[in-house]
Amino acid sequence: MSNIYGSILETVGNTPVIRLGRLEPKGIELYAKLEAFNPLGSVKDRLALGIIEAAERDGRLQPGQTVIEATSGNTGIGLAMVCARKGYPLVIVMAESFSVERRRLMRFLGARVVLTPASEKGTGMVEKARELAAAHGWFWTRQFENEANANIHSDTTAREILRDFGGTGPDYFVTGAGTGGTLKGVARVLRAESPKTRIIVAEPENAPMLASSIGQQYRSDATPAASHPLFRPHPMQGWSPDFIPKLTGDAVDFGLIDLIQPVAGSEALRLARELARQEGIFCGVTGGATLAAALDVAKTARPGSRILFMVPDTGERYLSTPLFDAIGQEMDAAEQEISNSTPLCRFGGPTSQAAAVSVATIDPAPDHARHFVEQAIKDPGQPVVMFALEWCEFCWAVRRFLKDIGVPFRSVDLDSVAMQVGDLGGDIRKVLRVMTGAATIPQIFIGGIHVGGSVDLLQLHDAGKLVSVLDKAGVTPTGDITLTARSYLPKWLAARPAA
Template identity: 35%
Template sequence: MKYAKNILETIGNTPLVQLNKVTQDVDALVLAKVETFNPGNSVKDRMAVKMIEDAEADGRLQPGGTIIEGTSGNTGMGLALAAIVKGYKLICVISDKQSKEKMDILRAVGAKVVVCPTDVDPTDPRSYYSVSKRLSTETPNSWYVNQYDNPSNATAHYEQTGPEIWEQTEGKITHFIVGVGTGGTISGVGKYLKEKNPNIKIWGIDTYGSVFKKYHETGVFDENEIYSYITEGIGEDILPKNVDFSLIDGFTKVTDKDAAVYTRKIAMEEGIFVGNSAGAAIKGLLQLKEQFKPEDVVVVLFHDSGSRYVGKMFNDDWMRERGFLEDEPTKAEDLIKEHVDTPLVVVRTEELVSHAIERMRKYKISQIPVMDITGFVGSVDEADLFRSYVENKDIAEKPIKEVMGRPYPIVNANAAIEEIAKLINKDNQAVLVDLGNGKHHIITKYDIIGAIK
């Protein structure tokens, strides 16, 4: 009979799949190394088991011990599978920018999950680097993995992933492209491939907010390059020892939006449901397409599964909130479709100024149309009310008609955003949209700004 003695024996030998539609503008054969076929659904299974086995061999990890690691989720999953099979406890320290799905999955396989803030310096005691180290000193019989500087990380890919790619392409590979985080994959695979053929080009995919690209090109660790970003699994605000820059021919940076958009494209156009770093890798590959010739064989590695991101890149609301959806609004109705059923807040001419102020506070709005029995006859703006209040403290008890400004212009639902934008200026802060049947909605300058991609 042919079977695996435990789940760890199913790691590796993942397929190489030709990409067709998403890379149709690339004049070369493009193959994806789809690492979601590992049991933990990511490339990290390989190095997680290797790091544990090496720690067992030299005594750093003792029977019944606790494994502690800072992770973006995928390494934690690999460690969790190994911990279950081998009888260890696991504490995963994860940053709060990682998807809820990643955290839930880690808990489902028995890991204790500690969540830390993303927007702190690596040396900050609240960072997931610092918390991981602290927990390892406080927890008896524990071992801190430190995938960033642990040489077993890169060794796993030198011994496994690199040889697989070489054999699957029959040595014809000319370029290897992969997102860079801890550096283990690019360095391990790159070392093996360049030993086989020094002419193979190794390209790293970086993200804006990360230091890799500039450091590789200039040798300068520029802290001004560091800022918060959404893309998961790639980029760093430190220089992990596993990143061997001498093996890397170059980096290209990909925006958060492009990474998210291309993650969805891979699923829709290739039928391959993979994660955020795969989208970044494909967009990076397209940015590098001038590097390739028709006879080239380009291998791009897909790190993990799209199941980790169903609440993010594969969620329309999440994408829309960040301006990542490609269906850009063009008309008035596009700007208000998310809240079109919300009743328009108005104030009547004979109501008091205090009533308008109360409504602004309650609904957190800055502009209110003014009505009488004939329809819209004026408007009030919080800035105008504040200015009037400074001039006269009794203004709150005056009727709205004494302080109101001109009524807002009214457009139909098909009015172009460019037309609406021209109507909003320092003297006019909003536009009303006529939805028919006596219904109206308001568009402010913030709605226009939110539509800018």
């Protein structure tokens, strides 16, 4: 087969399936389908090409017409590639909370990126796209309900899977649900041609919209009418927007899903890193999440089962997100020790490990970050302050707990859009680490006193001591103080015996 192509668009699809060599459970064959091998690095390249070419065929998209879409990033990047090659102007609407790498990539490819407030979530993006399309006569690709999205996966992704697994399909197919295109398109083909294949959908544990069986409200045009009541922020960008897309809803209604597997955000992050370090597979958070779901399936699968999980994109989309939170730019102590093991050193002479640690300790952050923290924890108008992350399941546990016991609090979300300016959020974390001796988030203060992280706060309540701490700060709970705080922790941790 020739490796010479007429355009970049001819390279979309035919992504490889890789068997895991180190993370595969004993007695199970575990396979990853690596969608990062698409030309612009994600599964959404298929969607972009499928939707644009379907619109060209039926005349909805005219030569030179502007294309518009609301997206968390990967669809926009794929559309930017397709529109660049085909000559269509492109406008992307994107919530300001998504990673900055994505918006810069789209602009690099020639797209215009319009940002919407993070507080408006995914439904806000969709409404802005609707507004702009109607005002200017642009072609709105409508990825969340466009059947061409599912069709391209039926025609390509599903066929590749059947081909690679000898025509019968794997025993289990594990995917997530972003737009629902991959899920609906692949599942309906496997259901028809490989009926023994079980379809598993991974879903953020803290946003169990599908598992809840609570239906989504739609407008007459199948766009979401409102946010789903069980949506919560989570780290799996591209999955589970604040509504259930029509294509995902179709998969539910048509009985294409055999199991919905909840995945904790921390586990998705951990396994994305393990895929890189154990298998050399560089992926985003959703790749770690589908692996987590696949490993859960493997626990009860019969010996010899073949499990295929989707890896939707590449890790380079996540450099500014919590996935890379522990990855530093400078040498850590171990790397400094390696450097010091020979005479030639970066800074002209050996530097002891102790000295390196000392420098890190005495240079925590600029004064403005230190001042921000001091003002926040000493604010008499809001004695309970939590330094948090928007998506973090531990932060959400504390938020729900404090709300239920009737304690007002301030949540300073260090990964919020406002905190990204000048990396204020990062500088505040440095201050907190020096003040508390802890690198983890959340960190909670009551009346200016540091009480610890989420587990510390919840255990303080279960030990009968929290109310007195609040009382000293002038705070009186107005809710149910008899509840068990530990039950608010993520299920995997709440089940462990208390320390």
